[in-house]
Amino acid sequence: MNVRCPACGQLLEIEPGFYYGTSYVSYALTVALSVATLVAWWVTIGLSTTDNRFFWWLGINGVVLLLCQPYLMRLSRSIWLSFFVKYNANWLTEKAEEPERM
Structure with a gap:
């Protein structure tokens, strides 16, 4: 993983252990995908106890x-990072903010 975004220069590792929270996001995405495949399986093939x-x-x-x-x-890293780093519409002209810790 890059230290900084190659396009805008945003620091991607905001603090040590920052991406531990991505496990929760990844878990939610995995559950959502599993439920989606279960519903698709149930609609197309069906489920039975026999x-x-x-x-x-x-x-x-x-x-x-x-x-x-x-x-x-x-995807979970991108979602987790978007919780803490807001989109800047003027990213071409304005420098990315440095984190307070580091």
Whole structure:
């Protein structure tokens, strides 16, 4: 990961351990993706207690989550950073703010 944004110069590591909170965001994204795949599975294939369709969904959902994990982690870092660093419409002319700690 870059130390600074190559476009605007914003410091990306605001303080030590800043990105520990991304685990909560990543967890929420993972749960949302799992619920979405469960609903899609239920609508297209259906769920039943008499056969193993639910276990097939669990296996396929696990593979989907493993394949999407790099994208989910990157997205969760972006979401977490957007909570603390606000968008500046004049980023071309104004310098990025330095964090108070560091």
